[in-house]
Structures are given as structure tokens and as C-alpha cells.
Amino acid sequence: MEITTLSQTNWQTQLRALYVIARKDWKVFWRYPLNAVSSIFQPLIWVTPVYFMGKAFSTNGQALGFAGYTGSGDYMSYILIGTALSNFIMTVFWGMGYALKEDMDAGVLESNWLTPISRLHILVGRTLTSLLTTTITSTVMLIIGALLFGFKPTGNIIAAILTAIPMLIGLYGFGFAFAAIVLVMRDANTMVDVSSFLVQGLTGANFPVKSLPYWLIPISLMLPLTYGFDAVRGWILKTNTLLPLPVEVALLIGTMFLMLWFGSWFFYRVERNVRSRGTLGQH
Amino acid sequence: MQTTLSPQSLGRPGFASDLRALWAVVRREWTITMRYPSWIIAMFIWPLIFPMMYILTARALSGPDGSGLQVFLNTTGATEYIGYIVVGTTVWMWQNIVLWDVGFALRQEQMRGTLESNWLSPTWRFAYLLGHTGPQLVSMLLFVSITAFEFGVFFGVRLNGNPWMIGLMMLAAIPAIYGLGFAFASVVITMKEANAFVFLVRGLVMIFCGITFPVSLLPGWMQGIAKFMPQTYLIHGMRAAAFNNAGIPELAPDLIPILLFGLFWLALGYSLFVWMERRARTTGAIGQY
Numbered sequence: 001m002e003i004t005t006l007s008q009t010n011w012q013t014q015l016r017a018l019y020v021i022a023r024k025d026w027k028v029f030w031r032y033p034l035n036a037v038s039s040i041f042q043p044l045i046w047v048t049p050v051y052f053m054g055k056a057f058s059t060n061g062q063a064l065g066f067a068g069y070t071g072s073g074d075y076m077s078y079i080l081i082g083t084a085l086s087n088f089i090m091t092v093f094w095g096m097g098y099a100l101k102e103d104m105d106a107g108v109l110e111s112n113w114l115t116p117i118s119r120l121h122i123l124v125g126r127t128l129t130s131l132l133t134t135t136i137t138s139t140v141m142l143i144i145g146a147l148l149f150g151f152k153p154t155g156n157i158i159a160a161i162l163t164a165i166p167m168l169i170g171l172y173g174f175g176f177a178f179a180a181i182v183l184v185m186r187d188a189n190t191m192v193d194v195s196s197f198l199v200q201g202l203t204g205a206n207f208p209v210k211s212l213p214y215w216l217i218p219i220s221l222m223l224p225l226t227y228g229f230d231a232v233r234g235w236i237l238k239t240n241t242l243l244p245l246p247v248e249v250a251l252l253i254g255t256m257f258l259m260l261w262f263g264s265w266f267f268y269r270v271e272r273n274v275r276s277r278g279t280l281g282q283h
Numbered sequence: 284m285q286t287t288l289s290p291q292s293l294g295r296p297g298f299a300s301d302l303r304a305l306w307a308v309v310r311r312e313w314t315i316t317m318r319y320p321s322w323i324i325a326m327f328i329w330p331l332i333f334p335m336m337y338i339l340t341a342r343a344l345s346g347p348d349g350s351g352l353q354v355f356l357n358t359t360g361a362t363e364y365i366g367y368i369v370v371g372t373t374v375w376m377w378q379n380i381v382l383w384d385v386g387f388a389l390r391q392e393q394m395r396g397t398l399e400s401n402w403l404s405p406t407w408r409f410a411y412l413l414g415h416t417g418p419q420l421v422s423m424l425l426f427v428s429i430t431a432f433e434f435g436v437f438f439g440v441r442l443n444g445n446p447w448m449i450g451l452m453m454l455a456a457i458p459a460i461y462g463l464g465f466a467f468a469s470v471v472i473t474m475k476e477a478n479a480f481v482f483l484v485r486g487l488v489m490i491f492c493g494i495t496f497p498v499s500l501l502p503g504w505m506q507g508i509a510k511f512m513p514q515t516y517l518i519h520g521m522r523a524a525a526f527n528n529a530g531i532p533e534l535a536p537d538l539i540p541i542l543l544f545g546l547f548w549l550a551l552g553y554s555l556f557v558w559m560e561r562r563a564r565t566t567g568a569i570g571q572y
Contacts, residue, residue, distance in 0.1 A: 034479035045486035050340055052496040056358040057344035057351040065346020075344065105394070190325045197332045206336060207343035 009116050017117045021125030029133055039137040043083045044144060050079055050206065051149055069208040070233075071240040076149040081233055082205040084138040088168055089205075089225070090196055091134045095127030096175040097182040097192050104186065110280050119271060120264055123179055124172065153236045160235035163249055166256040167228035173259030180270035183280070204229050209242070224255035296405055304406040308414025316418060326422070330430035331437070334372040337495045338365055359497050362526055366440040370525060371494030373430050374518045377423055378460055379485045385464030386481065388415040389472045398472075399569055408560055409553070412468055416461055427453070448524035448534060452517060455541045459513035462548025469555035472569070473562065488514045513544035 029035060054063055054075050067073035100123075103109035112122060145151040178195065185191060202216065203209070203225040212220055220226050221242070231248040234241040241248060274280050316322060341364050345352040352364060361367040389411065392398035401411060434440040442449075463484070471480055491505060492498070492514040498506055509515045520537030523529035531538075563569035 032479070038479040038482045042482050042486065045482070045489055048490045049337065049495040052493075052500050053337065053341060053355075054344055055500055056355045056496050057341070059354055063344055063351065065349075065351030066344050068346040068348065068350075069343055079340075186319075190319075190322060194325060194328050194332065197336070198328075201332060201335055201339065207340045210347075211339060211343035211345075 014118060014121055017115075018121055018125040018128065021122065022128035025126065025129035026132075029129060036133065036137065039087075039133065040140045040144070043087060043138075043141050044148070047076070047079050047083055047145075047149070047206075051076060069210050072237055074150075074152060074237065076145075077151050077153065077237055078208075078233060078239065079206050080142060080145045080149065080151045081236055082229055084142055085164065085167075085229060085232060086200050086205045087134050087138045087141075088131070088164075089171060089199065091130040092127055092168070092171045092175040095130045096123045096179040098189075099123070099126035100179050100182045101186070101189070113275075113280060120176060120267065123176060123267075127172075127175070155234075155236045155238045157236060160232045163231045163235060163252065164228065166249075166252045167225065167232075170224060170252065170256035170259040173256075173261070173263030176260075176263030176267040180267040183270060183274045186279075199223070199225065202226070208239075224252060224259070227251050296407075301407040301410060305410040305414050308410055309417045312415055312418045316422075322422075326426060326429060327433070329376065330373070330426060331433055333376055334365075334369045334434075337368050337372060341368060341495070358500070361522075362443070363440070365434065365438050366442075366526055367522060368495050369430065369434050369440065370522045371492070371518050373427060374492070374514055374521065375485065375488055375494045377427070378463070378488055378514060379481070380423065380426070381419065381460050381464040382467055382481045382484055384419045385412065385415050385461060386467035386471055388412055389468050390475075393472060393475075393569070402563070402569060409556060412465055412556065416464075420457070442525050444523075444525045444528040445530070448529060448531070449521055451531075452520045452524055452534065452538070452541075455538050455545070456513065456517045458545025458549045459517075459541055459547075462545060462550075462552040465552025466548060466555045467552075469552070469559040473559055488512065491515065492518055494518065513541050513548075516540045516544075 054066075055061075057063055057065060063073045063075045066075045066078075070078060072078065100109065103112060113119070142151055178191075182191065200206070202212075202220045203223050204212075204220065209217060209220040209226055209230075227242065227248040230239075230242050231245055231252065233239045234245050234248070243251070341352075341355070345355070355364055356362070359367060389398060392401060392411070402408065431442075435442075467480065467484065474480070487508075488494070491501070491509040492512055493501070493509065498509045498515060498519075501509065516537040520529075520534050520541070523533060523537070527533075
């Protein structure tokens with residue numbers, strides 16, 4: 001008798017497990033359809049105060065001060081691109097760190113952990129549906145943003161998307177390390193919110209990093225995401241970039257491998273420790 | 284030998300037992316709060332990082348030579364931009380935290396599967412909601428104090444007004460802010476969805492109440508909506524109290540609507556809770572999620 005179950009671990013079963021996790025999340029997502037509407041409008045709501053604040057800084061509709069930093073006075077396009085990319089950053093944060101906390105609260109983390117699936121695959125699986133829904137909602141957000149605030153991409157969108165891919169893959173490494181911390185701290189909300197905000201602030205999601213206080217600029221320049229935001233905007237809006245675009249892209253590809261290696265190493269190290277202490281099921 | 288039992292339990296309804304139930308909820312909430320000490324970090328970090336997003340954007344809009352800043356000060360009538368933004372964002376954070384803490388209180392019980400069993404106990408059910416408010420008010424007081432301290436020390440924001448007037452504005456806003464939280468909690472438990480509602484309500488505050496800009500910059504129809512939101516008056520009044528040395532006569536146009544909104548939201552919050560409680564009993568849907 002041939003037995004075909006997940007317990008026969010090979011790449012097919014791992015893929016099947018990823019699919020099952022993603023399908024479950026897809027069902028849960030559409031079970032609460034208001035979430036979909038909310039994820040389109042939520043980012044737009046966050047940038048609305050910036051839109052009106054920008055008007056308070058503008059003379060005859062021109063944000064000349066902003067152009068001094070970026071080479072473009074179109075601050076709303078600049079911010080909307082940052083917001084769309086931030087949605088993906090949040091997805092990796094929420095998708096992994098918060099998903100672990102959700103499983104802890106629901107009491108299923110320990111049983112999921114007993115399945116013969118790579119723990120990293122469980123984490124990655126929890127982001128697949130979110131990535132798809134984020135792509136859909138961010139596209140709709142940009143379309144609405146174009147209608148409400150005048151989002152005007154003038155450059156090479158394909159190059160920008162290709163640049164964003166290594167940045168996002170690298171983020172998974174960061175997400176693994178972050179998920180490990182959630183396993184130890186057992187409280188995701190505060191950490192997810194605080195670290196997302198800090199990362200977004202330091203990497204210039206909503207403003208050029210050159211406008212940061214001088215003592216924060218070195219920290220910002222050490223974060224690969226800074227170059228990701230900068231390069232994507234450089235491609236789409238032709239803004240002044242921190243480094244030449246090919247250098248920024250090479251930097252993103254290099255740090256992608258580094259972050260993936262470090263994140264998975266750190267996660268497995270912490271996870272082994274949590275298992276040996278028997279605190280996995282606690283929350 | 285005859286044994287006389289004298290049960291002193293929550294099962295004997297009365298004012299004292301209601302208070303005891305309320306105290307039990309307050310103590311439980313306090314215990315849960317202490318169980319996750321990361322809130323202490325949040326208490327110090329949030330007052331800084333949330334306003335920072337807008338402050339840094341304002342810096343960027345000012346330009347390298349700061350030329351845009353004078354335009355902002357002329358438009359808003361503010362004396363400095365950091366304090367102006369911090370007041371608006373702090374009010375927003377207050378409402379946001381109340382929506383999550385108080386508004387989410389019953390939903391959390393529902394998700395944990397303890398709401399139905401709590402509902403069966405012969406206690407004053409509003410205590411479950413009210414009990415969340417006590418520790419929340421204490422933590423918010425701490426939160427606002429930390430905000431004032433941090434922006435005073437790190438950014439040199441100086442108050443040019445009477446701190447008692449700021450306190451008065453906040454005190455007047457408590458019924459409106461928490462009344463909205465009570466109403467919200469009942470809606471959430473009925474609709475079985477919290478996140479989207481929090482996003483909607485706090486989004487309205489963010490768009491219409493002028494957290495980083497004067498409401499006068501909004502189009503006319505948006506200004507009309509802003510007039511129906513107590514947070515608009517709270518932000519305006521707190522800015523006047525903190526930076527323009529406004530006294531009670533100057534604050535009255537903000538204080539009166541805030542108090543009226545407070546009455547409205549408390550009444551609506553309690554009515555919705557009573558309605559939800561009755562509906563839950565008749566439909567038996569309280570344990571579903």
C-alpha cells in the first residue's frame with residue numbers, strides 16, 4: 001500500500017504544506033471582507049494628514065522645500081510609493097511575527113510545530129496569502145491615490161519592481177529573526193508595531209533620509225531597506241538617489257543573501273532554545 | 284450540631300457585589316498587563332515614534348534651508364511646528380488606544396472563549412467593560428506625562444500655557460473618548476470584527492480632526508464633518524491651552540461641545556451595551572466568532 005502523507009518529507013510535501021497554509025489564510029482573510037476594504041483605505045488614511053500638512057508647507061501648490069532634498073516637488077507620489085513598499089514590509093512583519101502570536105493564542109502553535117514541516121516553511125507559508133492580498137490592495141491603493149492625490153509615475157516601473165524583489169526576499173531573513181524574538185517574548189503586537197515604525201522611519205518610507213537629524217543618518221545608511229526605498233523611487237520618480245542606481249541594486253542583492261542566512265540561523269538557534277525550555281506553548 | 288452557611292459571594296446581587304465584580308475585572312486587567320512587560324517599552328517609545336513620522340515629514344517639507352517652515356507657521360498660526368504636531372498626534376493616539384483597549388475588551392473575551400461563561404455569572408455585566416477603563420485611564424495619564432517629558436527634554440518643546448487648562452481639556456474629553464469606546468465595544472461584539480472598525484474610526488479622526496494641520500485647510504464639506512467630532516475641539520483646545528496661554532473663557536467654545544459630545548457618547552455607549560446584551564441572550568450568538 002502506498003502512503004502519501006505529509007510525513008513523507010520531500011519538496012512536494014513541503015510545497016503542499018505551503019499551499020495548505022496559504023489556502024487556510026486565504027479563507028480566513030475573506031471570512032472578514034471588511035479587512036480587504038480596510039487594507040486599501042488604511043494606507044490612504046495615513047497619508048491624508050501628510051497631504052494636507054504638505055499644503056500648509058506649500059506656496060502656490062509647490063512644496064519647494066521638499067524639492068530641495070529630493071529633486072522633485074511631487075511629495076505625494078514620493079510618499080505613496082513609500083507607503084506601497086511599507087505595506088509589503090508590514091506583511092513580512094505581521095505575516096511571521098504576528099502569525100506566531102496568533103497560533104500561540106489559538107493554542108495551535110505546539111501542534112503545528114509537531115508536524116514534519118520545516119519551521120521556516122510554516123513562517124513563509126503564513127506570508128503567501130498576505131503577499132498576494134497586499135499586491136492587490138496596494139495596486140488599488142495607488143490607483144485611488146492617483147485619483148485623490150495625483151500619483152504620477154514618470155520613470156521605469158518594471159525596473160522598480162525588479163529592484164524591489166531582492167529587497168523583499170531579504171526582508172524574509174529579517175522576518176525570521178523577528179519571529180524568533182516573538183517566540184521568546186510571547187508578545188507580538190507591541191514589538192511588531194514599534195519595530196515596523198522604527199524601520200519605516202529610519203529607512204525613509206515617508207520622507208528623504210537626508211532630512212533625518214544628522215545623528216540618525218548613519219544608522220539609516222546602514223539599513224539595506226533605505227537603499228531599496230531610494231532605488232525604487234529613483235526608478236519611478238527619477239529622484240536624486242543616495243548612490244548610483246546600479247550600486248544600490250547590487251547592494252540589495254548582496255544583503256538579501258546575508259539577511260536570509262542570518263535570519264534562518266538566528267531563528268533555528270532561538271527555536272531550539274525555546275523547545276528545550278518547553279515554553280513553546282506558553283503565551 | 285448545626286452548621287450555618289453564610290455565603291458571601293457575587294451571587295448575591297447588590298451594589299457591593301457590583302463593585303466587587305468591577306474591582307475583580309480591574310485587578311485581572313492589571314495582572315494581564317503586568318504579565319506582558321513589553322508595554323513599558325511601548326509607553327516610552329510610542330509617544331516619540333508616532334509623532335516623529337509626521338515631524339520628520341514636516342522637516343522634509345521645510346527643505347534643507349527651512350524655507351517651507353515659515354510658510355507652515357504663517358498658515359497655522361503656530362509658534363513652532365513640533366508642539367503643534369505632538370498635541371494632535373497625542374489626541375489621536377489616546378483615542379486609538381481606547382478603541383483597542385476598551386473597544387476590543389469584550390471581543391478578546393469572545394476570542395478566548397471566556398465571554399459566554401462570564402456572561403453566565405450573576406454579576407453586573409457592564410463591569411466587564413468599565414473594569415477595562417480604570418487601568419486604561421491610569422496608563423493614559425502616564426502616557427501623556429511621558430510625551431510631555433520626552434518632547435520637552437529631547438526636542439525642547441516648551442509649554443506656553445497653564446498645565447491645569449490642558450488637564451481640564453483632557454478631563455472634559457474623557458466621557459466622549461471612553462463613551463465612544465463603550466459604543467464601539469458593543470458594535471464589535473455584534474459584528475464579530477474589530478480591526479476594520481478601529482481602522483475606520485481612528486481613520487476618521489486622522490483625516491478630519493486636523494492632527495497635523497489646521498482644519499481650515501480642509502475643503503468645506505470636510506470641515507462640516509469635522510464639526511461633529513469631539514476630537515477636533517479637543518485638539519484645538521489643547522493647542523490653545525498649551526501654546527497660547529488660553530484660559531477658560533477662550534477655551535469655552537471647545538469645552539462646551541466636548542462635554543455635550545461626552546453626554547451623547549456615554550448615553551449611546553451604554554444603550555448599545557444594553558441592546559447588545561439583550562440581543563446576545565435572545566440569539567445566543569455571544570459565543571460565536
